[in-house]
Amino acid sequence: MKKKMILAVLALGIFASSCSSDDDNTSSVNSNLTLNLNGLEALGSDFVYEGWLIVDGSPVSTGTFSSIDFPQTFSVNTTQLNEATTFVLSIEPAIDSDPDPAATKILAGDFSGASANVDSNGIVGNFSASTGTYILATPTDADDTNEESGVWFLDNSTGTAVAGLDLPTLTDGWKYEGWAVLDGTPISTGTFTNPTVADDNAATSVFKGDVGNGPGFPGEDYLQNAPAGMTFPTDLRGATIVISVEPSPDNSALPFTLKPLAHAVPTDASVHTAISMGIGPVSEISGIVTKS
Numbered sequence: 160m161k162k163k164m165i166l167a168v169l170a171l172g173i174f175a176s177s178c179s180s181d182d183d184n185t186s187s188v189n190s191n192l193t194l195n196l197n198g199l200e201a202l203g204s205d206f207v208y209e210g211w212l213i214v215d216g217s218p219v220s221t222g223t224f225s226s227i228d229f230p231q232t233f234s235v236n237t238t239q240l241n242e243a244t245t246f247v248l249s250i251e252p253a254i255d256s257d258p259d260p261a262a263t264k265i266l267a268g269d270f271s272g273a274s275a276n277v278d279s280n281g282i283v284g285n286f287s288a289s290t291g292t293y294i295l296a297t298p299t300d301a302d303d304t305n306e307e308s309g310v311w312f313l314d315n316s317t318g319t320a321v322a323g324l325d326l327p328t329l330t331d332g333w334k335y336e337g338w339a340v341l342d343g344t345p346i347s348t349g350t351f352t353n354p355t356v357a358d359d360n361a362a363t364s365v366f367k368g369d370v371g372n373g374p375g376f377p378g379e380d381y382l383q384n385a386p387a388g389m390t391f392p393t394d395l396r397g398a399t400i401v402i403s404v405e406p407s408p409d410n411s412a413l414p415f416t417l418k419p420l421a422h423a424v425p426t427d428a429s430v431h432t433a434i435s436m437g438i439g440p441v442s443e444i445s446g447i448v449t450k451s
Contacts, residue, residue, distance in 0.1 A: 190237040192221055194248075195230040196266065196277070196446030200416040202250065206406075209251045210448075211260055212243035218260050219243075223251065229446070246275045246448045247282070250332075250406050263332030263406045266444060278445040279417065283404060284327040286419035286443070291402060291436030292316075292323035295395055295428060297380040300368025306430035308392035310339055310348060310400055311378030316433040320374055323433070324354035324402065326419070334359075334407045337377050338414055340399040341389065345414050348379035350405065366391065397426045401439065416441050 194210065202208070202225060210221035210233065222233045248266035268277030280287075297309035312323040326335060329352060337348030337358070346366075349358035358377040365384040367373065373380065385391035404417035418439035428434060 188237045189234040190240050191232050191451045192235045192240060193230050193232045193449045193451060194446065195449070196227075196248075196444070197229075198416055198441055198444035198446075199227045199265075201225070201227055202410045205253050206250055206410045207253050208265075209249050209260070211247040211249065212239060213245035213247065214239050214242050218247070220258075221246075225253075240450050243270060243450075245269050246277055248277070250410065261332065262330075263408075264330070265406075266446065268448065270448075270450070273450040275448045276445070277448055279443055282330060283333055283417065284329050286327065286404075286417075286439075288325070289327070289402075289419045289442070290325045291420040291422070292433050293378070293400055293422075293436065294323075294433055295424070295430045297368065297382060297392070298371065298373045299380040300370050300382055302368075305382070305392035307394045307396055307428075308382060309373075309378065309380035310337070310395055311374060311376055312337060312348075312354060312402075313374060313376040313378070314433050315431070320376070322355040322376060324377070324420075326354055326402070328352075329404065332407055334405050334409075335377075336403050336405045336414065337379070338401040338403060339379070339381070339395055340401060341393060341395070344386075344389070345401070346379075346381065346386065346389075347412075349377060350407075351377045396424050396428050399423050400436065402436070403439075417444065418442070 207223040207225050209223045211218040221235050249260050250263040251261050264282045266277040267282040268275040292314040293312050295307050297306050313320045314323040334350045336350045338345040349360040351358035357375045361372045367380045368382045381391045381393050400422050402420040403414040405415045419442040420436045421439040422436040
């Protein structure tokens with residue numbers, strides 16, 4: 160069943176040009192499609208959610224929405240609804256001149272009779288086996304007195320630094336992002352798709368020191384140019400370290416709802432020492448889509 164769903168989702172890209180309004184030869188009689196989804200977050204004014212039916216391998220839009228209050232019901236062509244094999248939910252620009260589905264797809268599931276159980280596992284990533292390790296250190300400066308002001312997602316417990324994050328490869332339209340939550344304010348460590356190499360802002364971070372870019376893994380030194388209301392260097396002991404999954408392009412400067420890994424840094428944590436992360440607050444989004 161999962162293979163069937165993935166193949167159907169791939170059809171969104173292959174047959175995207177056919178996702179138009181009801182075909183002239185299709186009955187104009189409509190029926191209801193009801194969405195009852197859990198875990199979505201508001202996208203702000205720049206993006207909306209859009210539902211898609213896979214009909215004969217091609218995507219057909221069921222309409223856009225921005226409210227995350229459910230259930231929500233949409234009027235959809237009856238013939239297309241009856242023939243639909245899969246439902247997919249994507250994130251689209253609010254002003255969108257492209258009728259094709261965006262790469263950022265967040266939910267999918269195959270219909271069984273009149274309903275489909277949809278989730279983010281097959282279309283974004285399955286995070287049930289994800290693990291994380293990090294150290295406190297500030298390798299981008301020459302000062303050894305502020306090592307608790309940086310976080311790096313690596314494991315040095317064997318004496319040699321290796322990747323500290325074991326995460327699934329994300330589908331197109333998504334990136335990972337690390338965060339340090341200081342006094343309730345999340346500050347990004349940078350985005351990445353591969354946890355075994357440096358993150359996207361390794362060479363351009365305004366927070367890091369002036370000596371270098373740090374090790375070849377995701378992470379950040381909070382040493383200078385602190386946001387308003389904060390002071391760098393800081394002390395990450397007592398802060399919360401988070402790995403989130405972000406839409407790309409991103410809808411917000413804040414963490415997205417998917418957060419598969421998180422950990423409160425112990426107040427007595429030692430620097431340069433491997434610290435294990437725990438399961439995050441949200442690793443899956445799910446729901447039920449019903450034809451009626």
